[in-house]
Amino acid sequence: MIKGKIFEKCKKYFEEYLFGFDQNHLKTSFLTGKIDLHNVNIRPDKVNELFSKQGLPIALKAGLISELSIKVRLK
Numbered sequence: 001m002i003k004g005k006i007f008e009k010c011k012k013y014f015e016e017y018l019f020g021f022d023q024n025h026l027k028t029s030f031l032t033g034k035i036d037l038h039n040v041n042i043r044p045d046k047v048n049e050l051f052s053k054q055g056l057p058i059a060l061k062a063g064l065i066s067e068l069s070i071k072v073r074l075k
Contacts, residue, residue: 002030003026003028006026006030006070007023007030013025013055016043017042017043017047018040018041018042018043019043019045020067025039025040029072030075033072033073034069034070034072035070035071036068036069036070037065037067038066038067039064039065039067040064040065040068041062041065042060044059044060044061044063047060047063048060
């Protein structure tokens with residue numbers, strides 16, 4: 001249940017930039033406040049929009065994040 005709620009929050013923020021993102025890519029540790037994403041594909045079109053807005057002269061053709069850890073402070 002908690003993992004589902006965390007997934008929905010992550011999906012809200014990340015789905016614009018990632019494709020094929022589902023709960024299988026998410027690992028959570030509620031007690032430590034750690035969220036890990038594994039093997040998620042980056043949407044080059046959206047990332048390139050960000051690069052363009054920042055005036056960066058680079059373009060992404062494809063991308064994979066093998067592991068990304070996020071530490072959330074629990075209050």
